[in-house]
Amino acid sequence: MDNLAGQKTSLSIVTNLAVIFLVVIWMIPTVGLLVSSFRERAQISETGWWESLFPVEAAVRVRPSAAGAGMDGAYGVLTGNLFEGGTGSVSAFGLIGREPGAAKVGETYAWYEVTVTEDGALDDERIEIAYPAGEEPQFPDTTADGLPITPGSGVLQRSLTVAENGDFTYIDEGEISRDPSIYVVTTQPPDFGLQNYQQILTSDGMDRAFINTLTVTVPATVIPILIAAFAAYALAWMEFPGKGWLVAAVVGLLVVPLQLALVPMLTLHNKIGIGQSFLGIWMAHTGFGLPLAVYLLRNYMIGLPRDIIESAKVDGATDFQVFTKIVLPLSFPALASFAIFQFLWTWNDLLVAKVFLPAGSDSWVMTVKIADDLLGSRGGDWGILAAAAFVSIAVPLLVFFFMQKYLVRGLLAGSVK
């Protein structure tokens, strides 16, 4: 028995680990985009979202204004702060874009003209050196190419000293009239916020798309439920010839690909004057949602206790009364299940919206907005894309987590017989 029990624990550890592993794999994509939607956009392209809790090191070019420059002998001097009121900390800096971190903070980075000996002849060459700020510059014996430098021949061309807080001193030959280019490697604290959401909801038109989606979804969810409920009652509790064939037809229509309907129905809509419009998409979604609605509701209603319905009829209730007073309230779980399905389906739909709604940006729903507009115009701007994605999936996720019970029940009723 001991042995058996031991096996069981090791198996249960393996099971737990396996499930944790699968859940993590399943969550990573969503979590990644969710985290990124809150990050400052420049930081997204600097470090991966998995490092988003650590400070970000980024090389940036700063061009402080030359306006405050003074003179010190033959040299122009400019001092100031690179962050100009902002915050951040400098870890390294430089004067050329190829080497933005040529010198570490606390050092002075300088260009000197020195005399070198090349093939026995003397020549002038520029060397770049970094040395502790405030000390005398230390010249190397040779240049980077290995040419010997004549000691004491250095003439300062340009130098830069930057402190961690961004204070800098820039020295150049002659008067400083143009803004200098300074490269700094800064370390910025993680920057989370709602800027991306703010931007897409105010200036990028996602607010309009959200309202359009809502406008499409609500009537397209409510109307089919009503129509389907009556039909389902007739198919479940009324007797008439051809009933069996109608039920079979509904089952058959469940799998008709809606692609078939696109061209003929759009042509018809155009012919009768509905054209591409909200009215058209409500009607289309109603038609496409009906087979599942009728099927789910009929399956549920037929399982209601026969006695209740028959005794009501014996007491003189009409079918209409039986339906509205007894069957409809009892069918609430099935109605809720279908409502969630239809809501998720219409909210998330791209195809029907592309075909049955006008092509103008005024009537874009969120899926169309993301797929046809943002992905093209904001291709690499992940902060914006991520925020847009989460604006569009927030409502379905809320519905999912709060109404999961009905969703699961509906799935089970829809596919398991």
Add this chain to the structure above:
Amino acid sequence: MSPMLQGILTIIIGVGGCLAYFYGSNLILDRVIFPPRTNDQGRNIRRATMVRPWLFLLPAILALGLYLVYPVIGSFIRSLYDRSGDSFVGLGNYIDMIGEPGFRTAVFNNFLWILFVPAASTFFGLLVAQLTDRLRWGSIAKSLIFMPMAISFVGASLIWKFVYAGDPDIGIINAIGAYFGAEPVDPLQIPFWNNFFIMIIMVWMQTGFAMVILSAALRGIPEETIEAAIIDGANPFQLFFKIKVPQIAGTIGVVWTTITFLTLKVFDIVYTMTGGNFETDILPSYMMDYMFRDDGRATAVAFVIMLIVTPVMIYNIRQARREL
């Protein structure tokens, strides 16, 4: 009028209209056409009972007929005409299409999709269902794996585009690759295999569905069979493969076919991920290339999808007839 207001008005008119129709038509039937208070009371009640189901069914039959039955015929007829719709070309659209490499790629990829997606989703669904069956935090785990189902195909594609991003500082796949010293790649541009990278999105979304259904099926297995197997000394693997799986084979079949249907209709994922480029087109996205440009070709593609679905449709109808 703003669409919002129009929407509210539609709900009121739509819902009100439906209620008015159902209530009014029943009232007229009972009071005006077949009033039970004449000499033929019995006959009138019988007649009203005969008519009433059709009053209940009328809106649904109209909507279904218009939006699902008519299009099957309408699409087929349209597919026999050319781009403008004026001249009859017989099967010309179909013949042109079959001769085109793009269409053949789409058909080939579509078969990859209906082989791989249902198989992988059902496999992972069954795996999670079994693993979480007796787990204390099983329902949380299931909820999290089920979650992608609520996300739109467009949203899911965006989520995965981010995973696949070519920059190792953005896409986690390339970041892991870079960690092991690999050059950054764009998974969506690797011929043939890019199809699988796109299909993973669908598997990611459908596994939850498979898991929910199969989990319920596993719960429904009679305890005695499991107990008997344990007493006979079956190990956990034998218990799973020889006792449990055979008993839920029917449900596995249902899950498999349901996902197959869904897969045949999904256009959004390919459209968002690659727009059908890099030889990733499948029939629904191939069809949308022609939508608004050549209705003859578009309807022909739609009808091909219909033909693929038809055998299972007939099987489903047979099953439904048998159960009645």
